[in-house]
Amino acid sequence: MQFTPEQLAHRTGTCAMDKQVRNWLLSLPAPERVDFIKRLWPLNFSHALQLQQAAQLSRQENQQLLRHWLSSGHHNTAQELIKRLEPLLGEETFWRIAAQETVTTAMRDFLNYHGKGRLERPKKH
Incomplete structure (x- = not known):
């Protein structure tokens, strides 16, 4: 079975079908997993973050997603980005x-x- 981001736009990630989604996602090559999660992000950022955690991505791919999400400008996602990706x-x-x-x-x-000022803190040398 194949899924589309639009099918998951209103999913919570807690149903039996969501296990099928995670298993399907893991069957894809890593670049396709990243692309799917990126496409889901504007439709359902919470579910996209859940799938990102389950997607078994490399450190570089997770960093790439963080960069993408930070630059997308969805400031209401800041707390969840910190909670899940930090x-x-x-x-x-x-x-x-x-x-x-x-x-x-x-x-x-x-x-x-949400990061208690960590973005603006001076770097330690």
Whole structure:
């Protein structure tokens, strides 16, 4: 069975069908998994994050998704990005990437708010 992002636009990730979605996603080559998750993001960012965690992606692919999501400007996702990707990538890597990306003012403000100012903290030498 093949799924489309549109089919998952209103899914919560907690039903029996969602296990089928995760198994199907794992059957795809990694670049196709990344592409599918990117396409789902604007429709259902919460489910996209759940699938990203289940997708068994490489560190580089997870970093690529973080960069993509930060630059997409959906500032209301900042808290979930921190909650789910900071533990996965590590605090230092997550905040280094966040500081390097060009983000909207709103995204920067929300990252700082939910990240307790870590985006603006001076780097330790």
